[in-house]
Amino acid sequence: MAEKKVIHFKIKRQNGPTGAPYWEEFKMDYAPNHNVVSALMYLREHPVNVDGKKIEPVVWDSNCMEEVCGACSMIINDVPRQACAALIDDLEQPIVLEPLTKFPLIRDLMVDRQKMFDALLKIKAWVPMDGSWDIHRHAPLIAAGEQSVRYLFSRCMTCGCCMEACPQFHQDSAFIGPAPLGQVKMHNSHPTGKYANEDRLHAIMGDGGLTDCGNAQNCVKVCPKDIPLTDAIAQLGRQTTMQWLRDMFVK
Amino acid sequence: MADAAVDPNALGERYHFLIRRLHSLSGIVPVGVFLCVHMSVNASVLAGPARFQFAVDQIHKLANLGILKPVEVLFIFLPIAFHAYVGAWIWLTGKPEIMRYPHLDNIRYAVQRWTGIIAIVFILAHLWHVHWIIPGGTEFDAHAAAESAVNAMASLWVGPVYALGVLCAVFHFANGIWTFLITWGVTIGPGSQRRSGWVCGIIGVVLALMGLAALAKFKSMDVSALQHPPVTATGKVEPGAQTTGH
Incomplete structure (x- = not known):
């Protein structure tokens, strides 16, 4: 049987504005038509990392889901862009998510613009x-x-x-x-x-x-x-x- | 009507724009113009040492008037020092990420900073090497221009160091014209910036070739065969006086 298709995330996390950053990996079952925000929503419901350990869900910012509000900016595979408009099917895996680096960090992928x-x-x-x-x-x-x-x-x-x-x-x-x-x-x-x-x-x-x-x-x-x-x-x-x-x- | 959050009398607020614009301008006039003159005078050696001597003599007419040193200080050294000082500060305010954004424009941005640093270090070395302002080197003799230059360029380190210095200075100038045109609002759209890019590129290539060819000529000239042929007032070498060895 073929290996089950997954969506593999590598996310740069940080517990607060002054904490030390760390990387955490996640794998979720593949489903068509996901974007990065909808995938993060799924991970929020199932906050389990790649080692099977239950963790505090990843924090991020998002709002409109149609690339007009500007809230869900993050660095996705080395490119700063909107997470809602980044379709999983178009991205190379593992999908690397990092917070913007030029604004003060609040937590995980959320920054203060x-x-x-x-x-x-x-x-x-x-x-x-x-x-x-x-x-x-x-x-x-x-x-x-x-x-x-x-x-x-x-x-x-x-x-x-x-x-x-x-x-x-x-x-x-x-x-x-x-x-x-x-x-x-x-x-x-x-x-x-x-x-x-x-x-x-x-x-x-x-x-x-x-x-x-x-x-x-x-x-x-x-x-x-x-x-x-x-x-x-x-x-x-x-x-x-x-x-x-x-x-x-x-x- | 000033914005309440901004103190219009703060020095940074009052003179920031002026200092940055003078930095932009000084790179073209007088520093860039001086670079062009310098490269042209150097390249005149390609037409023979007499032609080079003639070009140097034109500059040293200022020495006969007793104003060469003030002119050098006022129009060359001080503008370069100002440009370098402000430039070093600009360099420190930037954080280039050329690995994450490997676009040509971004690479050019980073290279503009590196070449500026290399150029100023080279200029200091060059002044120590051949000029009065930093003592200790081989003082350039304006009355035996070619011979003196050939002697100064004889050391092994001179070839690579001067080639690198000239290329960095020329790139910095050519790219500087391109950004100057944007800074002052001359070239606005991507089309005009592309066209000015070609023009600046050609200026850079021509200046680089002039500089490198002159350097190669100084390195390859046979100094023992050099004499100082009499030159007429028009710069024409008198017949039979050309005795240069190659």
Whole structure:
């Protein structure tokens, strides 16, 4: 009789933010159409490692299951990506799962991506609205071509994969990272969003700002949403150059 | 309107952008321009020692005016020192993972840092070897340019060390032009960055060939046969004066 088909996981675990990491292996019966999150759910129901020992279930973060929320980012077979969109049938086994390394670890595969959300506040990643009164005007029009470019950036789900792959972003660096820079570019190109252009550009012209990018261009290659992050970074290079000249000669 | 979380008067906030942009600019002007001039002057030896002497004489007209050393310090040494100091700090802020992300761009990112370090170590060795600013080496004699250079290059270690140093400096410069264009927002999309990549690649290959060919020429020249043919004001060697051995 042929050997029973299994799904084999090798998972890097850690019991808390300060614990020592260790590897644990799991084997579960093969079933078609599993993704990494659904397989982890099965392991949560059957928390037994490869030695047959009952263990505390693996902790991870996930939410939408359709690659739009960004919560289930982890390193799967050496690639930072969304666990819900990683289909078991497409992966080489044993499937190696590791937590993102650039964000503070909470437990096992779960990390704290707060740094990215703080960065979105810092760069004012929103469009200022008009007041609570009627301004008797329609929303400003955006050309179709510009809309399609902005749409790419609007798909950012702050999953942190680009941040994970960036050699300039890590726990000891002040660099704001590629994802928030993409949002600066998007909001600066909005007809009313551009009223805050100067604030956004100044926010990325200090320590840890745009200039700390090293052009390794890993961000654009790992982005699960194909966001042209390096275009945004170069575009912001132009915008900050102009802002710098304005600061120097106009003010 | 400043962000409340950011202290706009903190030194890092006020001058960070300026320092990083000056670092980017200084790599092209004046350091990169100097590298091109230096490689061109070196390569002039391929047209014979007289042509090389003529090129060196053009530079040393500044010495006759008494401003060669200030010009060297102001436009060469200080910019290189600034570029190297800020560059070393940039190097320390990065954590390359080329095994996990073995893309060409990422490898180029890492190599840019390694070549910068090798280049600055080489430049210090080169200054000790042939220049007044670090005493102890074979001082380059501008009045017997080719002979002096051939003597300096005679040691066995010079070949590999200079070849490595020149290649690292040239790669660092060529790749530096590519990132300079991105940093200042000249090349934005992947298409423009690919095209500028070709241009920078060609600049790098040409400079590397110039540097290596000049090095090979200095290594292979027969110094005993070298004389100093009189050179006219236009740089033309007077007929019959060319007595170089190869």
